[in-house]
Amino acid sequence: xxxxxxxxxxxxxxxxxxxxxxxxxxxxxxxxxxxxxxxxxxxxxxxxxxxxxxxxxxxxxxxxxxxxxxxxxxxxxxxxxxxxxxxxxxxxxxxxxxxxxxxxxxxxxxxxxxxxxxxxxxxxxxxxxxxxxxxxxxxxxxxxxxxxxxxxxxxxxxxxxxxxxxxxxxxxxxxxxxxxxxxxxxxxxxxxxxxxxxxxxxxxxxxxxxxxxxxxxxxxxxxxxxxxxxxxxxxxxxxxxxxxxxxxxxxxxxxxxxxxxxxxxxxxxxxxxxxxxxxxxxxxxxxxxxxxxxxxxxxxxxxxxxxxxxxxxxxxxxxxxxxxxxxxxxxxxxxxxxxxxxxxxxxxxxxxxxxxxxxxxxxxxxxxxxxxxxxxxxxxxxxxxxxxxxxxxxxxxxxxxxxxxxxxxxxxxxxxxxxxxxxxxxxxxxxxxxxxxxxxxxxxxxxxxxxxxxxxxxxxxxxxxxxxxxxxxxxxxxxxxxxxxxxxxxxxxxxxxxxx
Amino acid sequence: xxxxxxxxxxxxxxxxxxxxxxxxxxxxxxxxxxxxxxxxxxxxxxxxxxxxxxxxxxxxxxxxxxxxxxxxxxxxxxxxxxxxxxxxxxxxxxxxxxxxxxxxxxxxxxxxxxxxxxxxxxxxxxxxxxxxxxxxxxxxxxxxxxxxxxxxxxxxxxx
Numbered sequence: 001x002x003x004x005x006x007x008x009x010x011x012x013x014x015x016x017x018x019x020x021x022x023x024x025x026x027x028x029x030x031x032x033x034x035x036x037x038x039x040x041x042x043x044x045x046x047x048x049x050x051x052x053x054x055x056x057x058x059x060x061x062x063x064x065x066x067x068x069x070x071x072x073x074x075x076x077x078x079x080x081x082x083x084x085x086x087x088x089x090x091x092x093x094x095x096x097x098x099x100x101x102x103x104x105x106x107x108x109x110x111x112x113x114x115x116x117x118x119x120x121x122x123x124x125x126x127x128x129x130x131x132x133x134x135x136x137x138x139x140x141x142x143x144x145x146x147x148x149x150x151x152x153x154x155x156x157x158x159x160x161x162x163x164x165x166x167x168x169x170x171x172x173x174x175x176x177x178x179x180x181x182x183x184x185x186x187x188x189x190x191x192x193x194x195x196x197x198x199x200x201x202x203x204x205x206x207x208x209x210x211x212x213x214x215x216x217x218x219x220x221x222x223x224x225x226x227x228x229x230x231x232x233x234x235x236x237x238x239x240x241x242x243x244x245x246x247x248x249x250x251x252x253x254x255x256x257x258x259x260x261x262x263x264x265x266x267x268x269x270x271x272x273x274x275x276x277x278x279x280x281x282x283x284x285x286x287x288x289x290x291x292x293x294x295x296x297x298x299x300x301x302x303x304x305x306x307x308x309x310x311x312x313x314x315x316x317x318x319x320x321x322x323x324x325x326x327x328x329x330x331x332x333x334x335x336x337x338x339x340x341x342x343x344x345x346x347x348x349x350x351x352x353x354x355x356x357x358x359x360x361x362x363x364x365x366x367x368x369x370x371x372x373x374x375x376x377x378x379x380x381x382x383x384x385x386x387x388x389x390x391x392x393x394x395x396x397x398x399x400x401x402x403x404x405x406x407x408x409x410x411x412x413x414x415x416x417x418x419x420x421x422x423x424x425x426x427x428x429x430x431x432x433x434x435x436x437x438x439x440x441x442x443x444x445x446x447x448x449x450x451x452x453x454x455x456x457x458x459x460x461x462x463x464x465x466x467x468x469x470x471x472x473x474x475x476x477x478x479x480x481x482x483x484x485x486x487x488x489x490x491x492x493x494x495x496x497x498x499x500x
Numbered sequence: 501x502x503x504x505x506x507x508x509x510x511x512x513x514x515x516x517x518x519x520x521x522x523x524x525x526x527x528x529x530x531x532x533x534x535x536x537x538x539x540x541x542x543x544x545x546x547x548x549x550x551x552x553x554x555x556x557x558x559x560x561x562x563x564x565x566x567x568x569x570x571x572x573x574x575x576x577x578x579x580x581x582x583x584x585x586x587x588x589x590x591x592x593x594x595x596x597x598x599x600x601x602x603x604x605x606x607x608x609x610x611x612x613x614x615x616x617x618x619x620x621x622x623x624x625x626x627x628x629x630x631x632x633x634x635x636x637x638x639x640x641x642x643x644x645x646x647x648x649x650x651x652x653x654x655x656x657x658x659x
Contacts, residue, residue, distance in 0.1 A: 050644065051642055051644070053644070054642060054643045054644075167551060167554055167555050167558065168555070170547075170551055171513065171548065171551045171552070171555065174544055174547050174548045174551065175548065177540075177544050178520060178541065178544050178545065178548065181540065181541045181544070185527075185537035187537075188528075188531075188536070188537055190527065190528070190537045192527060192537055192538075192541065193520075193523065193541070216588070219584060220581050220584060220585070223577070223580040223581045223583075223584050223615070224573045224577040224580070224581060225577075226577070226580070227580075227615065227616055227617075386616070386618065387616075388612065388615065388616025388617055388618055389612055389616055389618055389622065389626060391611070391615075391616065392607075392608050392611040392612045392615075392616060392626075392630075393608075393626065393630060395584070395587075395588060395607075395611065396604055396607065396608060396630045396634070398588075399588065399591060399592065399595075399604070399607075400634065400638070400644075400646065403592075403595070403646070403647075404644050404646075407645070407647075409592045409593070409595055409596060412588070412591075412592035412595075413589075413592060415588075416585065416588055416589055416592070419585075419588075420585060423581075424509075427571065428505070428506060428509065446540045449535075449540065450534060450535045450539070450540070453534050453535050454533055454534035454535070457534070458530070458534060458535075
């Protein structure tokens with residue numbers, strides 16, 4: 001079957017009433033998470049996973065992926081109306097989005113951002129449809145050696161690009177791998193680091209860890225700043241002028257390309273995509289000095305890019321089984337909890353699920369366009385809920401989410417421990433994204449490493465024997481070593497890693 | 501002050517790596533078939549130990565303004581953080597004993613009223629919705645069973 005007929009088969013799955021409802025729920029909850037300060041997409045997706053335990057895998061994944069790209073839409077609303085980004089990728093939108101709101105053009109900013117996000121999401125989904133078959137065919141040729149090399153490159157990119165200091169990013173990456181060692185050894189089934197606790201036999205649950213490091217740590221940071229109230233800008237007409245629409249065409253095209261392209265690279269966050277798009281728009285503009293004063297291009301470009309990035313980031317997950325961001329890693333975890341392994345085999349063994357979920361991206365983005373244009377008033381009302389009330393509700397959901405993993409309060413304890421540790425590590429500028437990625441990929445990485453060494457009877461030369469793995473390891477080495485040389489050349493060093 | 505925290509954390513990380521290294525050696529490092537269960541953790545903990553040392557050295561040489569920044573927040577902020585941590589921990593500890601509904605009602609009421617500083621009516625309504633409401637919603641709609649009390653007099657009340 002070609003890509004088009006596969007997509008049509010996917011639509012027949014995604015358009016089933018139950019899946020439509022779940023796509024809608026995911027989109028709505030995603031927008032809500034984007035709107036709410038103090039809870040990001042990773043914690044949001046982790047919160048929702050326990051609720052999907054009793055669902056069909058297709059519906060569960062449709063809901064979680066819709067939640068992921070839905071957060072990108074929601075984050076814009078707070079950026080424009082409050083000058084506070086609901087999530088990191090929308091931070092740059094504050095500059096021109098809030099300036100437009102102050103000029104009484106909040107509605108125009110939000111509607112153009114929603115249209116741009118829709119176009120960006122659609123473009124990235126089309127790229128996934130086109131790339132899926134060739135990429136999966138290539139991935140099917142991979143043995144354990146190539147898999148290990150590919151995982152190493154993915155993780156190196158993540159660590160090389162995360163945070164300000166490569167040492168701290170590496171430390172978090174290795175810590176994630178060490179945490180993934182807890183539980184039964186994936187090759188021989190021998191218990192490791194379980195301290196004779198039955199709860200640890202299956203490893204440390206990634207849901208409580210993610211809730212701790214992204215959810216609880218965020219609430220603790222907000223508690224440090226106090227639970228103050230925020231000033232909401234007034235809404236205006238949603239209809240853009242002809243000139244606004246004309247000004248948006250270029251930013252939408254550029255944002256789609258930048259976002260999708262960066263989505264393919266592990267470690268490139270949605271924030272990087274929106275920031276790069278903002279710079280591109282400024283460079284392309286005849287009046288760059290007006291950026292920051294309410295330019296339409298400064299809103300549409302970054303918003304298109306961050307949503308294209310969210311959908312584009314799912315391309316490596318679906319085709320190669322490699323998550324490129326913490327939230328995508330959580331989605332990968334959800335796949336595994338439902339007994340599915342994302343990657344090339346998913347297209348072979350469960351084409352209905354793979355193509356059903358891909359088709360749902362189109363539907364989900366369309367739903368988000370509706371949710372964010374005519375129904376914008378609902379989100380504005382939600383923004384009026386005081387944070388003093390919201391933080392307790394968010395905490396309650398985290399407790400339920402952690403407890404539901406194994407019906408055990410032990411998981412809540414894990415969430416608390418990781419929340420406290422992460423709060424302090426974040427104060428020391430440790431990036432948390434590498435930890436989450438390696439935590440999820442750890443067992444797979446260990447399995448491919450050990451299988452490779454079993455094939456070679458212990459010789460590490462196997463990793464440079466095939467040209468593909470040799471090239472991949474060379475790339476990984478360059479990514480990890482380059483920042484060290486850069487730092488040496490600058491001749492200075494700091495705890496915050498400003499020079500690294 | 502900040503510098504000492506960084507140095508202390510680096511030492512802590514190094515000790516953590518050392519413990520894992522020792523424990524990894526107690527597992528099988530290599531078998532007839534290839535690497536054993538202790539192989540990967542040993543390599544990882546060795547790398548972690550080296551990285552901790554590098555970070556320690558970097559922190560020692562650091563003279564940036566970061567080192568002078570206060571690490572811990574002021575007393576009021578610390579109190580707010582402490583209340584959140586204690587509240588979540590207590591809710592977890594008593595949940596199996598007094599059941600989800602009562603534990604979560606108290607948890608939400610305390611946080612919303614005393615940290616969130618909301619009115620009594622709002623606090624009570626949200627606390628009831630988040631405890632009794634969620635318990636029934638999750639149980640009936642999502643088939644997710646939340647704990648009920650193990651104390652007979654509370655269990656009789658359906659809590």
